[in-house]
Amino acid sequence: MRTIKLNAIDSTNSFLRQLSAEETVEDFTVVTAEHQTGGRGQMGTKWESQSAKNLMFSVFKDTRVLDVECHFYLSMAVSLAVFEALKSFQITSLKIKWPNDILSDQQKVCGILIENVIKQNQLQSSIIGIGINVNQTIFNDLPNATSMQLISGTHFNRDQVLQEVLNQLKHYISFLDSKSYDLLKQAYENNLFRKDKPSTFKDKQGNLFSGYIKGVSNSGHLKVLIEDGIVKLYELKEVQLLF
Template sequence: MAIGDPIIAFDSLESTNKTAAELLGLSKVQHGAVIMAREQTSGRGQRGRSWTSVAGDDLMISIVLRPDRLRADVQFELSKIAALAVSEVVGALVGGAVRIKWPNDILVGRNKICGILIKNELIGELVMTSILGIGINVNSTEYPEDLVATSLRNETGRTMDLQIVLADLCRSLDNWYSRWEGGGDLSMAFAERLWMRGRWAQFLLDDHPTLARPVDVDRHGRLIIEQEGGEVAAYGLDRLRFAPR
């Protein structure tokens, strides 16, 4: 089934990811189904952060995937698919440089325009089902002071049709997923879009301020960085994160 078939729309939900998980538990959704809400009252991003949005302004969806024999140790492939699809769609609309901030934010310049949150169900060493939660700032224009963000409307000066953005996103997701499913390697495309790649940035490594530059992301989803002394190593979110701006 193609991604985006069917689209299940709601006026208001606590969380599209939560509803997708509930429907999965009832075996009522197929691969490629999209759960969409005009309003999300308890959306969550990475590290449990709340996801702020005005009803009807932004695109808030969750996509159900049933990958075929995806090993748990390389489940970051699904993050790559989501990030590449969003960056492709946003880049085409804003006509500017769009980057993927590890692990799963999409930036225009230095401003966040999209957050991605993925929940996988594992059985043994395999990913049986996955829920890709994607929130794109489309028509919102104001954000909390502590959030460095932007939207498609802010970047283009135009109000966007959410249904058109959704259709473009579903097509792109389906294309990237099919490429991966067919054995295509997404690593180079992801690395080319990696924010701050090859440039010095401030990190917190084991909660200690660290100057390093991103090199790549390994097959397990860990960020490979080079520190000032030349040491190159890969770290996961449990040890490494970008320092707050």
Template sequence: MKIIKLDATDSTNSYLKTLLNKDSVDDLTVVISKHQKNGRGRNGSIWVNDPSLNLAFSIYKKFENLSVSNQFYLNIISSISVFELLKKYKVQQLTIKWPNDIMTANKKISGILIENNFRGSLITHSIIGVGINVNQAKFKNLPNATSILNKTGFKNSLDDLANDLIFIFKRNLNNFQSKINTLSSFYNQSLYRKNIKTEFIDNQKKSIIGEIVSVDEKGILKLKKLDGHYKNFMENEIKMKI
């Protein structure tokens, strides 16, 4: 296992992808940066962070027989790993916002971006990127963001957090397919706004109001609509309105 520490980079995920294009990369290689200048989130969103205050982290994982149909397993594992880390650092009221943002109360404290490489029906490797707001107190133009500092009142070492997160990821990625039922159950128990009336926006900009019932192991969200009917959605079909 190799750990690469950087003062700054555009994106830790992009840095790992550049390494992969140049040479072979050891399984579970980790890239950590004090400053991520162009951090990326899901659907092209940008993660804005102040230098040396937050954790930008990416881990590379090889697979031999992980089916494309089971790719949401990685969302489950990654979300739970970050959830565990934040719980260890005394952050309260933690939930997982489908598919893989971590919330505390109604504010986002961490985001995850997973980029997979496919060969036929298998995933050959993944790069799991994690951004955690750690010691930043103010978030300009981001009213729904918060940090470990804001929630606990304590500053923390980014190196300590990174080491703890590496340990948790290594443990959870070990033979995870045999533990997926337990992990999926925990993921569902921890869902943000589960069984609470919530507004979503679909791809046609139409409003959908309903209650989250569950998320299955393929990542499909089951929603109970106001008329009592149930409908399933994939993650690229609707977005929660906060």
């Protein structure tokens, strides 16, 4: 496994994507950075992190084995890998918030951004970006953020955390190779935040409504049970879970 360690970069995802466009990149190549100046999250949000406190890294994955309509199973695999890695360090009250934020006691400890390279309607590769709050203890203007250290009171070796995530990533991605999609989906839904609990949502028009998360579709849409027993499917940009 090739590992590229950078001191500062705008985004490890952008760096790895550019690298893969210029040369043949070995599967599971990892790019880490002590500091990101332009870290990105879902829907164009920024990922803020103190230098040398946390883990910010990207992994190159050859995803030609995965049909393009099954791309969300990679997101499930990555979410579960981080979930299990954090669990191994005794991080408690973990849940996966759709699509792939990792929460501890309803506060965000990890964000994931996966960018797929698709050619002629076929998946070629994916850049898996992962940001884990490890030893940062102050989050200005981020009331819903937490870290492994805040949760546990322990200062962690970031290299050990990285290695455990990579080990779990290889384990869960092997489910894609064997096409064990049902096992991935079952594990993902078993740990889904607010599943089967009354929740409040906001649609893209700003309207609030109530419903129950029932799971996800094979393509990654959120299944929400609303009034009159109707289960509606939502894309990421269509709905926001407010709690």
